[in-house]
Amino acid sequence: xxxxxxxxxxxxxxxxxxxxxxxxxxxxxxxxxxxxxxxxxxxxxxxxxxxxxxxxxxxxxxxxxxxxxxxxxxxxxxxxxxxxxxxxxxxxxxxxxxxxxxxxxxxxxxxxxxxxxxxxxxxxxxxxxxxxxxxxxxxxxxxxxxxxxxxxxxxxxxxxxxxxxxxxxxxxxxxxxxxxxxxxxxxxxxxxxxxxxxxxxxxxxxxxxxxxxxxxxxxxxxxxxxxxxxxxxxxxxxxxxxxxxxxxxxxxxxxxxxxxxxxxxxxxxx
Numbered sequence: 001x002x003x004x005x006x007x008x009x010x011x012x013x014x015x016x017x018x019x020x021x022x023x024x025x026x027x028x029x030x031x032x033x034x035x036x037x038x039x040x041x042x043x044x045x046x047x048x049x050x051x052x053x054x055x056x057x058x059x060x061x062x063x064x065x066x067x068x069x070x071x072x073x074x075x076x077x078x079x080x081x082x083x084x085x086x087x088x089x090x091x092x093x094x095x096x097x098x099x100x101x102x103x104x105x106x107x108x109x110x111x112x113x114x115x116x117x118x119x120x121x122x123x124x125x126x127x128x129x130x131x132x133x134x135x136x137x138x139x140x141x142x143x144x145x146x147x148x149x150x151x152x153x154x155x156x157x158x159x160x161x162x163x164x165x166x167x168x169x170x171x172x173x174x175x176x177x178x179x180x181x182x183x184x185x186x187x188x189x190x191x192x193x194x195x196x197x198x199x200x201x202x203x204x205x206x207x208x209x210x211x212x213x214x215x216x217x218x219x220x221x222x223x224x225x226x227x228x229x230x231x232x233x234x235x236x237x238x239x240x241x242x243x244x245x246x247x248x249x250x251x252x253x254x255x256x257x258x259x260x261x262x263x264x265x266x267x268x269x270x
Contacts, residue, residue: 019156019157019158020156020157020158021066021154021155021156021157021158022063022154022155022156022157022158022159022162023152023153023154023155023163024152024153024155024159024162024163024164024165025150025151025152025153025163025164025165025166026047026049026081026121026123026150026151026153026164026165026166027047027123027125027148027149027150027151027166028045028046028047028123028125028140028148028149028150028166028167028168028169029047029140029164029166029167029168029233030140030141030142030148030150030188031140031168031171031188032139032140032141032171032174032185032187032188032189032190032203032204033140033168033169033170033171033174034139034140034147034148034149034168034169035137035138035139035140035174035207035221035225036075036127036129036137036138036139036147037129037137037207037213037217037218037221038129038132038135038136038137038208038213039129039130039132039135039213040127040128040129040130040218041128041129041130042077042126042128043126043127043128043129043222043225044124044125044126044127044222044225044226045124045125045127045147045149045225045226046122046123046124046125046149046225046226046230046250047122047123047149047150047166047167047168047230048120048121048122048166048167048230048232048248048249048250049120049121049122049123049165049166049167049234050120050165050167050232050234050246050248051084051118051119051120051251052232052234052246052248053162053165053232053234054115054116054117054118054119054120054121054165055117055118056117056234057117057159057161057162057165057234058115058116058117058118058119058159059117059157059159060117062114062115062116062117063114063115063155063156063157063159064112064113064114064115064155064156065093065109065112065113065114065115065153065154065155066108066109066112066154066155066156067106067107067108067109067153067154068081068093068094068106068107068109068151068152068153068154069104069105069106069107069151069152070094070095070096070099070104070107070151071104071148071149071150071151071152072099072101072125072127072147072148072149072150073101073143073144073145073146073147073148074101074144074145075127075128075129075138075147076099076101076125076126076127076147076149077098077099077126077127077128078095078096078097078098078099078124078125078126079094079095079096079099079123079124079125079126079151080092080094080095080096080123080124081093081094081095081121081122081123081124081151082121082122082123082124082256083113083115083119083120083121084119084120084121084122084251084253085116085118085119085120086118087251087252087253087254088253088254088256089253089254089255089256090256091256091258092256092258093109093113093121093151094107094109094151101144106154115155120251121165122250123149123150123151123166125147125149127147135208136208136209137204137207137208137211139189139203139204139207140188141188141189142188150166160236161236162234162235162236163235163236163237163238164233164234164235164237165233165234166233167230167231167232167233167248168230168231168233169224169225169228169230169231170228170229170230170231170247171183171185173224173228173229174224177217177220177221177224178206178207178211178221179195179198179211180192180194180195180198180203180206181193181194181195182194183203189202189203189204190202190203191203192206197210198210227249227250228249229247229248229249230247230248230249231247231248232246232247232248
């Protein structure tokens with residue numbers, strides 16, 4: 001029975017601003033390869049915006065990040081956007097060590113962050129699937145019970161032909177690690193074709209109820225999700241897709257250590 005009013009006020013002007021702002025997504029592409037095993041905590045998924053992509057697209061003088069939305073869904077617990085330049089990690093662009101999907105917000109940066117061509121950005125998402133009853137795996141998708149790992153940046157000046165700078169774990173490596181021989185990988189929830197014991201079942205069903213998730217398999221899967229070579233995504237949503245042929249993972253770098261590391265970053269991710 002609650003009633004309320006809402007609305008918008010829109011202003012126009014013929015006096016254009018000095019800079020046009022843009023929106024850029026960074027992280028793991030929304031694909032089934034973003035997979036968290038059942039009954040698993042502290043599981044890290046990453047997405048990389050490579051130095052090759054920024055070198056190709058960021059203009060001379062760089063871009064300035066003014067606002068960040070750190071985003072995941074119901075299983076997300078910790079989020080962090082990291083920034084690397086010439087083998088050195090700079091202070092984190094943004095982080096949330098106590099993420100709650102119901103309280104996510106845009107974060108206006110008190111000091112704008114400069115990103116130069118050749119810089120590398122990595123978005124890290126830590127998940128917990130232990131609260132699912134019955135136990136089930138969590139896979140990438142649009143539902144809040146599925147997962148995303150994306151940081152949405154607002155910045156200036158706008159890059160006309162870049163909307164997504166990220167990566168995803170190679171489909172073949174994910175499937176092989178789980179004993180899946182063949183699948184329709186271009187689907188958000190692929191149909192499994194081989195082996196026979198998984199045939200004609202959806203990927204989400206197989207990883208939730210049929211894969212024998214031993215401690216050893218979970219450990220191996222953690223390494224793949226975190227440190228394997230990814231496929232690069234460097235594209236505009238409004239033109240032909242541009243995907244780099246090269247693969248990407250963490251650069252070799254000297255890590256950044258926060259001044260309050262002993263208090264807030266005991267689990268510092270390296």
